[in-house]
Amino acid sequence: MLLNAERWLYLPAVALLVAAPVHADEGMWLPNALPLATLQAKFGFQPTPAWTEHLQKSAVRFSTGGSGSLVSPDGLVMTNHHVGSDMLAKLSTPERDLLATGFLATSRAEELPCPDLELNILWEIEDVTARVNAAANGLTDLSAAGAAKRKAVAAIEDESNTASGLTSEVVALYQGGRYHLYRYRTYRDVRLVFAPETAIAFFGGDADNFEFPRYDLDCCFFRIYEDGKPLVPTHHLAWDVGEGKDGAREGELVFTWGHPGSTNRLYTADHVAFLRDVEEPLSLKRLWRNEVRLASFMGRSAENARIAREDFFGTQNGRKATQGLVDALQDPALVAAKRAEETALLAQLTGKPEAARFERGRAQVKGSLEASKRLAADYFALERRFRGGDLAQIARTIVRLQAESEKPSADRLPEYGDANRASLEAMLYSPAPIYAALEVERMTSWLSSLAEDRGLDDALVSKLLAGKSPRARATELVHGTKLTDVQARRKLDATDPMIAFVASIDADARRARKAWEDEVDSPQKLGYADIAAARFAALGDSVYPDATFTLRMSYGTVQGWTSETSERVPAFTTIGGTFDRAKERAGEAGFELPQSWLDARAQLNTATPFNFVSTNDIIGGNSGSPIVDVDGEIVGLIFDGNLDSLAGDVVFEITRNRAVSVDARGMLEAMRVVYGAGVLVDEMTSARKP
């Protein structure tokens, strides 16, 4: 699953860079800078401005960390089941387990309002590079320059927000080589319409995750409402399914329009080695720990299993993705190739001033990595991975919201700026259920992880534990706080134990964040800005920036691949293959088909294509992206990459890297035959033109 892992957190943008020379089908392209020449030369295809606008305004970004698209004239939004599953969990109770049973609203009245989902559609893009850069004019101190630019960004966002009424966000592309202001139409009345059972959405479980051949109905449908009525969108996608339509074909040129979360393809070789030796191994350790702890927690009761399932699947998914990346990184050839690329670049720049600029940038990045080793423990513990559960997050938001509200918007921590206020409040006052047992487990786990890493006598750990064991302390905080009640979140009650707990470390957390921004983030960005300038000089500007969880287009063709062990993997699977796979792995976890499928078997057209692979360049965050043909019509729904795609964070390798989609034909066949959702299928595929 291509979930964007860090969705809960405010993430200062990581190093985002201009790309190296682009391989075939590589690239996550900006909507306002598509690779027109390449598409023309290679495929004889020339997107028109109307085509581009249609795709852009049909694409939807999910606040839960994925992508989607408008797919009917009545505001239906298609995404992956695993993007919607967070809402499915929040809409479930011990008696109504939507992840287990699936859901179909048989009328508009039955559609279920989501407690805190926000959908965004990119409406306008404006280049604000000059204004952001001007803010730092004349400032030589790195951290002062960084702070001035952050302040300018906040001011631009606030102004735009007020003036346009659209959610406004400045995106640092090419690591400050460009700043673009993105304006979104935002929707918060979103209702669940249809979801299949997890058993078929995630058929094959952890074993088949990131693998192919694959047989997953990883889809889910919501509807946007506006003023209490279904949205009539200005744009929505049509389907390449039905009479006169041919669906995806082997070799066909296809496009994804979605929101890849983050890539690091233009990290320096030193930085990739740091990922390999320090950062990713640390992530893996954390994921291993969480996976085992959550499995233990879930083993204690059926209700525990239900309430922790979302956390658990997310953890397993992150672990498999990170393991794949580490496996790729631990081939010594990878960093060697990065070093060779740098040498070649420098050779190309011989005699130009950019050669020295590149070397200066590289050294600065290296210095920032050393600083990060020194500062990471505090920064991750207290700020970036502050992970004591939902109640602790809520308490921190309350504490900071009060403190930040007293400052002008541009001086605040960015996530508390006016432009983000509505999103923040939607999250803070969400009526989504909070489970005490899971909260105690999360807080215990977090406290215990700090004690493991820092020792029990560490000053911070002592302060957090207050003389108790992690579990005793967690129990006291979770059972003592009133924040489970949404009303109690509307004012800061300093006597609330969770509030007091979070307040007691807020100064430490802010200090750790500032140190990181000043000594790691700002120097690193400056270093990469130098490197980017050098790369531009050598390679021109026909390049794409690293992913930023903003809208990108990728192109590719539908095709299988030949594995490392010379096995030919075909491009398509069929609905019938699902039953074969279930039989082959009978009795193993993740391979039990839901009753609905067993019941509908005889009625299904087993030859219908079910999943397929293509060479599109995607990554976590692309989950739920539509995959369309040259007519902009839906042929499938992106939901995964194969194992070979997991190196995609740092390299794109077309030989074996594949994107995995649900085929539009299989999806509609299953909806109609297995789930009796013909009304929805008709709504999407009826004659009304987009």
Added chain:
Amino acid sequence: MLLNAERWLYLPAVALLVAAPVHADEGMWLPNALPLATLQAKFGFQPTPAWTEHLQKSAVRFSTGGSGSLVSPDGLVMTNHHVGSDMLAKLSTPERDLLATGFLATSRAEELPCPDLELNILWEIEDVTARVNAAANGLTDLSAAGAAKRKAVAAIEDESNTASGLTSEVVALYQGGRYHLYRYRTYRDVRLVFAPETAIAFFGGDADNFEFPRYDLDCCFFRIYEDGKPLVPTHHLAWDVGEGKDGAREGELVFTWGHPGSTNRLYTADHVAFLRDVEEPLSLKRLWRNEVRLASFMGRSAENARIAREDFFGTQNGRKATQGLVDALQDPALVAAKRAEETALLAQLTGKPEAARFERGRAQVKGSLEASKRLAADYFALERRFRGGDLAQIARTIVRLQAESEKPSADRLPEYGDANRASLEAMLYSPAPIYAALEVERMTSWLSSLAEDRGLDDALVSKLLAGKSPRARATELVHGTKLTDVQARRKLDATDPMIAFVASIDADARRARKAWEDEVDSPQKLGYADIAAARFAALGDSVYPDATFTLRMSYGTVQGWTSETSERVPAFTTIGGTFDRAKERAGEAGFELPQSWLDARAQLNTATPFNFVSTNDIIGGNSGSPIVDVDGEIVGLIFDGNLDSLAGDVVFEITRNRAVSVDARGMLEAMRVVYGAGVLVDEMTSARKP
């Protein structure tokens, strides 16, 4: 499960110490130093020398890391299923999966010879303290003194071995306060007689492991053969089951005779804090990692699942035990109590020279902990946790066996001494199956873990990987070596890639081991010897040494407990309760009863006691210990401790710490009714007197 986790490795004895004042029912007592006065005073029970000898010579130590006992006049040995499971796995094939199906030999001819199991029965004990200490007389250098003692120990073992024909082993008790020479009768013709299915032996799986109430038939029976015929033992245990027998009763005084692996109850407070903050968190991280990686490996195919199951269960078990210990340690009260004990001890020694001796020892231990932080990475990677799979272990044994054989026995690494030669060869030339897929996974995992910990550019990692990725390197080594063939192990072929690989790091590994012995182990032992002397001065000698995987007696009474949340946990479960539990957790992993039990349900006496708890002080290694009454008759079979017992490594706390046994009555009922093993039951319970 109380498995002794480190069974594959030669483990230099860890700090073993004289105990603090003993709490009620606390203690793992030496067979030649039972707490006679306490037993008399508290229970009015006085063991006779004959009683003691009978229990000692009925007790069996398993080379796979557990305990057992002789239980019939024809050499039947009872232990836990999870102690025998290593053999069950080695005797299985894809077609004959004994862990899944269980096994019953319906005649002696059907009993299955085990490939490399060694059973030892403690026959004689001799105090050799004076001779060992004399070897270091006049030596002031710590490492020289340590080496001289190790050499004296090897000489004593070799002499005894030659003179007596018995396997001879010098045990350092009270950390060198005493050295005892143990002589064992050793048996290597051991055959599998009966084992139930894992589904009932480990009913409840990881979820119920270390929990109670419990419903496990965790038993397994082997038979010792001598000269091709069943052993007629001089001692074996009778059963407190059948006519005129009353079995275990609530409140009854009961004893275990078994082989607790290791405890650290008399570590200094600094050392316990080191366990808490450094050593155990590192173990947990390794266990989390292995658990997830093995689960992934097993998910790839049914055959992978079969061949890795033993590793996986062992890892899960170790993880749950270690997590329980860390949870206990992370209560700040625990180390605080240890510090208070030390202060009290010093107060008691005021004015005596032992006060200074204690403080000196404590400082020396603290110094050794600092050294261990510096040396642990190399020592654990290359020597103590050299974990590249069975083939790599075999290759190392071959390489070292040749090098060590050229030296006098007393100068060798102890595991290559003459006294250990037969055991070593039994292991080295074992015909047990070796699976290439699992070997590649183990080697990949080990290489990858070093790369995670040290970085890919580390000199050792570079040497090990030889320019390849961990998986590519592992594949090349495993598929290139001839060591899967037992005959190929009889000579050192330097061109074999696995031999060459291991030989290339042997000097590094030996250097790391020597540094550890000189700078950590020797100073630590000396420090603890001082501390032990001080404790003797304050507390006398009515104390027991920490566990050493040698025979110990513990006593206690059959009784339930009241949980932290004030829930009363009764002492017994019944066979009928098993079916209730299966129903309650239907559909969850580990709770599916085998068909044999479902079929036999109507015939079983559901009121028969199945599992029970008692206050006996046990720990990993005690698995398979018989639990007997004052007549020395079997009332049960130890197989686990409860969650509260997991702090037992460092403290014994009688309020809630409980040992968990299979009740003898439930065991025999199930054998007779479910498995048709009446012949075996009759053999064990017939009139022939022990």
